[in-house]
Amino acid sequence: MKLRTALGSPVSRSLAVVLAAGLLATACSSGSNSTSSSAGGGTLVIGYTADPNTLDPWKATQFQAEHLLEQVYGTLTQLDANMNVQPGLAQSWTYSNDNKTLTLHLRQGVKFQDGQDFTSADVKSSLDRLRDPATAAVAASYIASVSSVDTPDANTAVLNLSAPDAGLLASLANVNLAILSKDNTEQQVAAKPNGTGPFSYTSRTPNQSVTLTANPNYWAGKPKSSQLQFRIIPDESSVVSAMQSGNVQFAVLDDPTVAKTAQGSGLTLDKTPDLGYHVLQLNSRKAPLNNVNVRLAMQCAISRQQVVDTAALGQGTVIGPITSPAYKSDPNAQPCATQNVAKAKQLLTQAGYPNGLTITAIVSTGLYSTSVNEAQNLQSQLKAAGITLKLQTLDSAAYVDAWVAGNFTAAVALNGGSPDPDGMYGRYFTSTGNLNKVAGFSSPQLDQLFAQGKATTDPAQRKQIYTQISNYLTDNAVWIWLFSSYDYTATTSTVHGFTPMPNGSFDYLWQTSSS
Template sequence: MPRGAFSAVALTAALSIALTSCSSSSGPATGTGTAAAKGLVVGVTSDPDTLFPWKATQFQAVNVLQNLYGTLTEFDKDLNVVPGLAESWETAEDGKTLTLKLRQGVTFADGSTFDSKDVKSSLDKIMDEATAAVARASLSSVTSVEAPDPATVVLNLTGPDAALPANLATVNMAMLSSDDTEEKLNTAPNGTGPFTLSKRVPSQSITLARNDKYWGGEKPKVPTVEFRVIPDESSIVSAMQSGNVQLAVFNDPLVAQTAEGGGTITVTKTPQLNYHVLQLNARNGDLKDVNVRLAIQCAIDRQQVLSTAALGEGEVTGPITATAFKSDPNKRPCPNRDLTKAAEYLSKAGKSGGVTVKTIVSQGEYATSVNEAQNLKAQLAEAKINLELEVLESGAFVDRWVAADFDAAVALNGGRPDPDGSYGRYFTSKGNLNKVAGYSSPELDKLFAEGKATTDQAARKAIYDRVAAHLEENAAWIWLFSGYTYTATTAGVQGFTPMANGSLQYLRTTSAS
């Protein structure tokens, strides 16, 4: 969020962290004291709110966990699906089974061997509603999981599922040891990833150590990666300039410009699949009426939000941001701001006098949220729509968001290469995040089922175009814009590859000198 002015408490904390970093180093101690000096320090604005991968939705948590855990498939730098813990997979001719061959010799951080029983256990638990895994809907086509031998897993499916290989690549589908529990992993992560947990100081830092038994072809280049919590992006720039932080990913374009202007920091700009959105809970209060939601849609100039909050760095977007399935933002009831239409919709709803919408906003998870919220509030006020803003710390926002305890939410949501992974869990009636989405319909259920069952790319694009049209015509949410991330590195940092999905998976190839 815009971090121009933060509280005296936050300032004190940031100064305390900065002083601590000058006097001591985190990470495993060594006889020579040189390991920490060769490690990498990454500046972040929030502490992870969970270390349990199946429930992680906060960006900071995901960024840490994807370096601790492995998944059956992975994305390469171009977001193509490639082998992960499964070195190969094959779909039956009728599409009703997916057989995966697992890598041999893979171990968890605790030294135990990874095999098919861990995969079966993980997938069965993710599918169990009691687990409350955020990716459960991505396995909706899976009827059962078999482990015929230690190196083989068979997924029995209701039918073809074109999205499944991509859905298996997210950290919310991390493979866990069958012996582990959520309670244990929240304090002692035990994954197959390139790093292991070394040390955690709550609200200050979390340090990962190189996993020398990592199955990947190359071991991580650095002995440690410390995620250091500094609540303000501008303060992270100062820490980089003073040599205390070597890498950071910014959301605020103004901060990125400031960082690059100093001459000692290199900034790489990467377009993102993530999208900024005003989420509406269509099951609450006045928002139950589609006309009220359409009035909100028509009263917003998205380009103004983008220009005000993010200096115009990005593009106005429709629901689907994945390159192969991208929505046309002009195909919506009000492609441009139209206050006359907004008034007409409010009149149809019997709300000519206006409405009030209680709206939650996160402060600490991304840089532009408060500015977005304030601009939206100002624009909507002209249409007699009052956004009553409640600004929350990142962890409190996530708790309220997951509980669907809001009428509206100003949010930055992660985009994925496949639309089913992005939205199947939100907008289908049985999607495990449908409570958060606040909207579903029989038509969407049918369309998402068709999208999974169709393998032809052009046909899938046509199906998801209909999904996007339905979401826009019913103003389920108000999609605003997609922006950039700005990866800042100091001299001596090499080998990091930014990705369009915001992943920090290439910390494993990053070196620091």
């Protein structure tokens, strides 16, 4: 079917809306930000429960690493607090009539923190290396539609697309697609980050702290704090104690019990619904999870609401796979939307396990606070159906290594959400997705549906496609989606200016001061 491309037609309407929003934001932000005309004099100390496991933005999957690197690196687009696409290193953009060419008009006068000028050559170098399988970039699938990059001049980069890609502009805002200097190797970046962001890398003491210094030449204005120090503290209760004593001024908590304690102690608390999702990941390439009836039995044996009530004190919402607001899954549209232990036992018998079976699941400590409680609740519920969930508890670094390698049978996980569903799952559940090893599942049907979702820009049509994807994932119990929760931003009385975001990003730290 030929795609219509006249302005206002189904194909180009959403691209036109995004472009108009981007141009409007450009008019507001092309110069320095008047609210950030001078850097604050103090250091903002941030409590972290895990040491960032990498300084390479193209390899970061750990939340702590991503949040730190958001301060150092720039991306071609950005997301505002409402998850709308805004200009970043690209101050505006235009699409060709067929939506298969995206021309980025880059900011002028931007420099990397080593003093080198940012130009289109850096954009081309970064996107070319990101798409190279040898790089093993965790977000390579986000730009799979980019077939080549042209640089007609230093301030223009032209992305040639193999097909229209409705989620591309939102994807380009991810720190995993940060623009690196063409002169930096991955080894150099991993040792000493060099970006265009609001802060520059200063020093790191492993398992203790990472220090960043304000970049006075940041294109949007000078940061409010002169330094950021990410201080590693073993658990959230200890983070709150450090805040009470004045040694830490800022933290994002995910344990509702600790958050309640923080609020009761006089700290300011901001509760934000998170697009991220708690999930029991199942590796369908490993027995016995290669049997769909085993996976369905596990899905039927679990009350998702019980996991929320027990592990998160009821502070969460039962979900289906997709949490993107415009494409949100119906949590009841799946086999055994409510717990059915009898059905679970029946499915196990059909799978050839009438006497039950044992499955090992990895679970992290340090990455997020409710992980072990979730795992133990799942273990208890599955036991009632004859399924023994053997828990392998790993520290954050070991967990991330095993997770990225797909070296697990099951994994208790908290994964980040995205405003666009292709950004959430294209890299997981397509056969060529760079995190398909982590997903443990792909199929020709999913490949076809994801391709349709990327190429379709009409919102109503995209909604139908991603509903089909959501139903396919739950009908096959590919993973068991549990609930979405909240982020609790805790600050002392001296902290001002931070804006929480539904995707958990720390993008607004540069506008945050401690005085």
